[in-house]
Amino acid sequence: MSFPRYRDIAEQLLAAMARGDYPPGSRLPSVRQLAASCAVNSLTALQAYRWLEQQQRVEARERSGFYAIQPGERQREPVPPSPPAPPGTWVQVDDHVANLLSLSGSSIATQLHMAECDDSLYPSAELSRRLQHKLAHDASLIGAHLPNAVRHALYGGLQHLADEWQMSLPADQLTMTNGCTEAIQLALRSLTRPGDVVAVETPVYFGLLQTIESLGLRVLEIPCTPSEGISLEALAFALRQGPPVRCLVAVANFQNPTGSLMPDDSKRRLVEMMRRHDIPIIEDDVFGDLYFGSDHPKPLKAWDRDGGIIYCSSFTKSFAPTLRLGWFSGGRYHRRMERLKVSNSFATSSLLQATIADCLNSGLYDRQAARLRQHLREQARRMQSAVLEAFPLDTRIVAPQGGMLMWVECPETVDTLALLQRALQASISFAPGMVFSAEPHFRRHLRLSVGYPWTDRQADAIRTLGELAKGAQRASLL
Ligand SMILES: Cc1ncc(COP(=O)(O)O)c(C=O)c1O
Numbered sequence: 001m002s003f004p005r006y007r008d009i010a011e012q013l014l015a016a017m018a019r020g021d022y023p024p025g026s027r028l029p030s031v032r033q034l035a036a037s038c039a040v041n042s043l044t045a046l047q048a049y050r051w052l053e054q055q056q057r058v059e060a061r062e063r064s065g066f067y068a069i070q071p072g073e074r075q076r077e078p079v080p081p082s083p084p085a086p087p088g089t090w091v092q093v094d095d096h097v098a099n100l101l102s103l104s105g106s107s108i109a110t111q112l113h114m115a116e117c118d119d120s121l122y123p124s125a126e127l128s129r130r131l132q133h134k135l136a137h138d139a140s141l142i143g144a145h146l147p148n149a150v151r152h153a154l155y156g157g158l159q160h161l162a163d164e165w166q167m168s169l170p171a172d173q174l175t176m177t178n179g180c181t182e183a184i185q186l187a188l189r190s191l192t193r194p195g196d197v198v199a200v201e202t203p204v205y206f207g208l209l210q211t212i213e214s215l216g217l218r219v220l221e222i223p224c225t226p227s228e229g230i231s232l233e234a235l236a237f238a239l240r241q242g243p244p245v246r247c248l249v250a251v252a253n254f255q256n257p258t259g260s261l262m263p264d265d266s267k268r269r270l271v272e273m274m275r276r277h278d279i280p281i282i283e284d285d286v287f288g289d290l291y292f293g294s295d296h297p298k299p300l301k302a303w304d305r306d307g308g309i310i311y312c313s314s315f316t317k318s319f320a321p322t323l324r325l326g327w328f329s330g331g332r333y334h335r336r337m338e339r340l341k342v343s344n345s346f347a348t349s350s351l352l353q354a355t356i357a358d359c360l361n362s363g364l365y366d367r368q369a370a371r372l373r374q375h376l377r378e379q380a381r382r383m384q385s386a387v388l389e390a391f392p393l394d395t396r397i398v399a400p401q402g403g404m405l406m407w408v409e410c411p412e413t414v415d416t417l418a419l420l421q422r423a424l425q426a427s428i429s430f431a432p433g434m435v436f437s438a439e440p441h442f443r444r445h446l447r448l449s450v451g452y453p454w455t456d457r458q459a460d461a462i463r464t465l466g467e468l469a470k471g472a473q474r475a476s477l478l
Pocket of ligand 1: 115178179180181182205207251255256284286313314315316317324325326
């Protein structure tokens with residue numbers, strides 16, 4: 001039988017108590033120490049203690065921590081209040097992320113560190129023609145606001161997409177932004193004040209951590225696995241025991257970095273849970289249209305009944321990376337977000353909005369997204385078998401069902417930050433796991449982009465990475 005992670009940890013503690021490592025009355029490791037030694041986040045460690053508390057194997061003492069007790073010998077005195085739950089983590093994105101981003105302009109030969117695709121996979125020439133045509137026929141798009149007729153055509157195109165994705169979005173709840181990043185920023189600004197706690201998946205896209213840091217917010221990281229997505233059990237626990245959470249940011253479709261796709265039933269339960277707690281969800285569906293199956297998986301927003309979900313997406317991943325065109329449908333927060341958009345960036349380029357309207361309504365977007373999906377599906381398949389062949393035996397990957405990312409769990413002895421230094425010397429880059437959390441986790445994980453056509457050079461690079469990982473594993477055994 002396999003237990004959730006917190007239960008494994010609790011069982012390990014029980015075994016240590018049975019061995020006499022922690023006799024009754026002795027103090028157990030702090031939540032932080034336990035989290036660090038088991039490579040989990042504080043919430044999972046706290047969850048292990050709470051479970052042991054329910055089993056009457058540990059007790060919490062105020063401002064002192066957790067203590068081992070004799071089975072069945074729960075103290076007869078009144079139960080002391082529990083220690084405060086972890087208050088959420090202040091985010092401090094360090095130099096590792098800046099260093100990683102700076103690799104993009106460098107001469108590294110095989111770049112696998114960003115969530116992006118090769119430019120040959122986007123319709124750049126066709127887009128350039130359409131942009132030039134737009135300008136030649138309507139130069140006023142440079143100097144004037146977007147005409148209403150064009151806006152209607154654009155929103156009609158978005159509504160058509162949303163219908164296909166099983167969401168019904170009213171036209172008066174659609175606004176264009178500068179990328180999905182701006183949409184999420186506006187959502188967070190409309191829901192939070194500095195110091196508030198935002199629940200996020202862990203591991204989580206480092207760009208979201210940067211946005212959260214810039215707004216002076218704290219995060220509560222909820223475990224997310226490649227096969228299931230965000231853990232509903234851990235989230236329910238955090239909402240009961242943790243600090244008040246202002247909102248949840250979730251990527252239910254092909255999460256970054258794990259690539260996880262939440263099953264529909266979990267999505268429904270997640271939406272219900274958040275509605276019961278009256279906590280809004282900011283849904284980021286930036287990878288949703290890059291599915292490898294037959295249809296766009298349902299967004300969380302498809303289950304929204306009371307406008308509590310802010311849906312954010314963009315054309316960055318699926319169509320035109322540098323146009324920086326995103327959009328949101330903000331439910332009951334839409335008006336406030338629209339007002340904040342004015343102070344953020346005032347408006348989104350009329351020329352680009354008019355061009356994307358054309359692309360949506362002429363079918364170019366649909367054709368291009370279908371072509372990109374085909375490439376990504378094949379590239380992911382090649383990458384997965386190459387990694388499994390080249391990396392140490394107990395390396396784990398859950399095959400992505402969409403998106404452009406592959407999350408690789410190396411054996412415990414491999415430190416992927418050190419591995420990156422060696423890989424860079426061989427002119428190969430990837431994203432080390434530790435940039436995907438505000439806490440010191442995921443040191444054995446790495447994220448690869450599958451957004452590049454499979455070539456001999458890619459195959460060689462994966463073989464080299466595998467050799468380096470095996471070398472790191474051997475060195476740790478010496
Ligand atoms: C999950 C996720 N959301 C948002 C973004 C950024 O989107 P945009 O470039 O449209 O701002 C990224 C980029 O990698 C991402 O991975």
